[in-house]
Amino acid sequence: MTTPSRRDLANAIRFLAIDAVQAANSGHPGMPMGMADIAEVLWNDYYNHNPNNPKWFNRDRFVLSNGHGSMLQYALLHLSGYDLSLDELKRFRQLDSKTPGHPENFMTPGVETTTGPLGQGLANAVGMALAEKLLAQRYNRPELAIVDHRTWVFMGDGCLMEGISHEAASLAGTWGLGKLVAFWDDNKISIDGNTDGWFTDDTPARFEAYGWRVIRNVNGHDPVEIKTAIDTAMAKDDKPTLICCRTTIGYGSPGKAGKESSHGAPLGKDEVTATREALNWPHAPFEIPEAIYDGWRSRSTGLVREDQWNRLFDAYAAQYPAEAAELTRRSHAQLPDDFAAAAQAYIAKLQADGPTIASRKASQMAIETFAPLLPELVGGSADLAHSNLTLWKASKSVASADPDANYVYYGVREFAMTAISNGLAVHGGFIPFDATFLVFSDYARNAVRMSALMGAHAIHVYTHDSIGLGEDGPTHQPIEHLASLRYIPHNDVWRPCDAVESAVAWRAAIERKDGPSCLVFSRQNLPHQPRSDEQLQQVARGGYVLRDSDGTPELILIATGSEVGLATQAADALMAEGRKVRVVSMPSTDVFDRQDAAYRESVLPGAVRKRVAIEAGVSDFWRKYVGLDGAVIGIDEFGASAPAEALFPHFGFTVGHVVDAAKALG
Numbered sequence: 170m171t172t173p174s175r176r177d178l179a180n181a182i183r184f185l186a187i188d189a190v191q192a193a194n195s196g197h198p199g200m201p202m203g204m205a206d207i208a209e210v211l212w213n214d215y216y217n218h219n220p221n222n223p224k225w226f227n228r229d230r231f232v233l234s235n236g237h238g239s240m241l242q243y244a245l246l247h248l249s250g251y252d253l254s255l256d257e258l259k260r261f262r263q264l265d266s267k268t269p270g271h272p273e274n275f276m277t278p279g280v281e282t283t284t285g286p287l288g289q290g291l292a293n294a295v296g297m298a299l300a301e302k303l304l305a306q307r308y309n310r311p312e313l314a315i316v317d318h319r320t321w322v323f324m325g326d327g328c329l330m331e332g333i334s335h336e337a338a339s340l341a342g343t344w345g346l347g348k349l350v351a352f353w354d355d356n357k358i359s360i361d362g363n364t365d366g367w368f369t370d371d372t373p374a375r376f377e378a379y380g381w382r383v384i385r386n387v388n389g390h391d392p393v394e395i396k397t398a399i400d401t402a403m404a405k406d407d408k409p410t411l412i413c414c415r416t417t418i419g420y421g422s423p424g425k426a427g428k429e430s431s432h433g434a435p436l437g438k439d440e441v442t443a444t445r446e447a448l449n450w451p452h453a454p455f456e457i458p459e460a461i462y463d464g465w466r467s468r469s470t471g472l473v474r475e476d477q478w479n480r481l482f483d484a485y486a487a488q489y490p491a492e493a494a495e496l497t498r499r500s501h502a503q504l505p506d507d508f509a510a511a512a513q514a515y516i517a518k519l520q521a522d523g524p525t526i527a528s529r530k531a532s533q534m535a536i537e538t539f540a541p542l543l544p545e546l547v548g549g550s551a552d553l554a555h556s557n558l559t560l561w562k563a564s565k566s567v568a569s570a571d572p573d574a575n576y577v578y579y580g581v582r583e584f585a586m587t588a589i590s591n592g593l594a595v596h597g598g599f600i601p602f603d604a605t606f607l608v609f610s611d612y613a614r615n616a617v618r619m620s621a622l623m624g625a626h627a628i629h630v631y632t633h634d635s636i637g638l639g640e641d642g643p644t645h646q647p648i649e650h651l652a653s654l655r656y657i658p659h660n661d662v663w664r665p666c667d668a669v670e671s672a673v674a675w676r677a678a679i680e681r682k683d684g685p686s687c688l689v690f691s692r693q694n695l696p697h698q699p700r701s702d703e704q705l706q707q708v709a710r711g712g713y714v715l716r717d718s719d720g721t722p723e724l725i726l727i728a729t730g731s732e733v734g735l736a737t738q739a740a741d742a743l744m745a746e747g748r749k750v751r752v753v754s755m756p757s758t759d760v761f762d763r764q765d766a767a768y769r770e771s772v773l774p775g776a777v778r779k780r781v782a783i784e785a786g787v788s789d790f791w792r793k794y795v796g797l798d799g800a801v802i803g804i805d806e807f808g809a810s811a812p813a814e815a816l817f818p819h820f821g822f823t824v825g826h827v828v829d830a831a832k833a834l835g
Contacts, residue, residue: 173464175392179209180450181248181461183421186240187444188454189261189268191435196262196270199418199431200238203389204323204354207414210395211352212245215403217318219471220250223278226500227478229318230281230297230596234290235325235354236271237433243268246279248457248465253278255455274595274623282595283623286615288331289588291351294322295341296592296601298349298409299567299577303547304598307572308496313485315478315496319403322351326364329353329372336585338409342380344568347406350399354389356418362429373413382410389414421448499545499598502626502682508542512676515539519669520705523697528690528730529632531671533558539675540575546679547593548602548628549577551586557604557632583609587616587629594625600679604630606638607647607689610654620685621660628678632690634664635785636820637731639692642810652790654687661759664689664784666733667697670756673708677760689730693813696734698754711760712772716740716752724831725773727753727794728783732822736783739827748831751777755794779834783827785820800830 182205190196217229233242240261246253253267260266267277271285281297284290298320305316328334341349353372357364373383384401388394395414402410419431422444436444445451452458486493498505515538524531540546540561547567550559564576579586586603593601603613610617610631620627636646654662663674663686671690678686698715700708707713712727716737724743728736733754740750753772755761761769773780773794780799782791788803795801804820817823 236284
């Protein structure tokens with residue numbers, strides 16, 4: 170064929186999407202067909218990347234927030250020369266393919282973040298753009314802008330209906346994230362049909378109110394208008410940009426263009442044929458002429474871009490060797506060489522000092538100790554800084570231009586906060602943490618789930634962990650939340666019993682690179698627990714023997730958090746009666762369950778069937794540890810409003826109740 174036109178290049182996206190969805194008999198062809206022209210202009214003329222090295226640090230980031238249109242992204246990656254073969258596109262939505270139903274950052278080279286739950290991609294992108302801003306502030310020097318990349322987002326009407334889009338867009342405007350550009354696929358169609366009945370927001374005005382630059386009424390099928398809009402967006406970096414693109418869902422399909430029937434189902438054999446004729450695409454399914462490949466790959470000058478940046482970085486390193494070494498370390502997710510020793514020394518000092526404090530205060534002390542060692546640590550709270558105790562002496566707001574900015578005032582935005590943390594984490598160069606009350610983890614839960622699904626190195630801090638918060642009552646007292654978070658696969662949940670376990674939990678969360686951690690802390694003071702050196706080392710294993718009688722125990726008390734102190738008191742009472750009792754502190758069931766069988770048996774010997782688990786939360790979770798012969802002292806109803814010292818006895822958290830439950834086992 171002759172030199173392909175822009176429409177030919179865009180049609181390659183359309184038909185790869187059409188053919189893959191048709192072959193899978195499953196998927197969403199309408200969005201890729203509608204956004205293909207926008208994608209072609211962006212990726213061929215503006216997107217700064219290197220298909221040969223998808224992890225090049227200074228690459229632009231592309232986020233498909235409307236992730237159901239995943240074949241758009243897979244087509245772009247394939248056509249641009251990433252390691253994503255045509256055979257993988259033919260295996261769309263099949264087991265173990267690199268082309269799953271929604272983009273997964275751990276499956277497909279070039280996919281920056283897992284998307285699908287609508288709106289979260291936009292929030293992830295805000296985190297990525299914030300990461301770029303903070304790194305540029307810290308490391309760039311005049312004439313040596315070694316951190317200089319953009320974040321591009323595709324999003325649909327559904328993303329903007331979700332409440333998280335309001336939260337994230339508001340913060341992006343407040344922070345002035347000028348390297349963030351979002352394309353709104355304004356096609357007025359969602360699964361249920363025309364959105365006139367449920368989405369009539371003045372979206373451009375809404376984003377202008379957030380502090381965004383808004384470019385209205387762009388024809389999403391006209392490359393000239395698209396280019397003009399992108400040029401306008403890039404002309405100034407003082408605020409994020411929304412480009413409002415009027416498109417037709419299912420563009421090119423004679424029978425389904427502009428209709429919801431093209432959204433989430435194959436076009437059908439006859440309609441595919443008709444669309445080929447309408448768009449003058451005579452090629453067989455999955456057939457891409459070499460001229461089309463050449464038209465895409467001739468623009469994919471990724472090696473040249475990265476080589477130019479490498480030379481710039483070499484010049485930077487020659488002038489600023491310490492900064493260059495630090496950025497290199499951070500970009501490779503490596504901790505400072507002295508971190509482990511410093512953390513262990515701090516934990517040992519805590520054990521020697523033995524403070525009796527609330528674990529939320531112990532958390533703040535850990536942050537105060539670890540943050541000076543870790544310039545990559547950035548975090549904040551959802552308008553609860555003075556309750557979560559997340560501020561430390563060197564906290565500096567990310568809303569400033571300070572090169573050491575490290576604290577995020579998220580406002581009351583738990584969901585966006587957590588998804589933005591995910592964006593910071595997957596961007597690289599940061600270890601983000603976020604914080605709220607444990608009960609409000611419900612607001613954030615799907616983003617926590619996405620942390621775990623992606624393996625994002627994010628730390629989610631939750632304080633006020635039980636009825637111990639007292640008078641605020643059942644609306645604020647978490648009951649089912651610990652179990653709910655523990656049931657998320659690959660999510661480590663820590664509920665420490667004192668300052669020492671709190672510091673160990675923070676160290677474990679910082680050192681964990683393959684997933685998130687939830688650190689759960691008390692409002693009320695917790696007593697320090699004596700430990701031997703061996704026990705101190707075992708805290709990091711998630712569960713360990715804290716107190717033991719001589720010889721084989723006849724009874725095991727298992728507890729976490731504030732209930733560990735109760736368990737030790739009950740053990741003392743039982744031992745005074747001649748019973749052989751073991752107390753197991755289980756700060757992280759997730760970590761304990763990953764230990765080898767021999768260690769788990771040494772802590773919870775199978776021969777000891779008399780077991781009592783004690784935790785101020787739902788009881789069913791603990792059945793796997795105590796078995797049918799054991800007992801659980803928990804809470805299987807909502808709490809009540811009263812001082813904490815009245816609530817714990819009211820719900821059965823007393824030495825006498827624990828002793829009675831133990832004796833009832835025989």
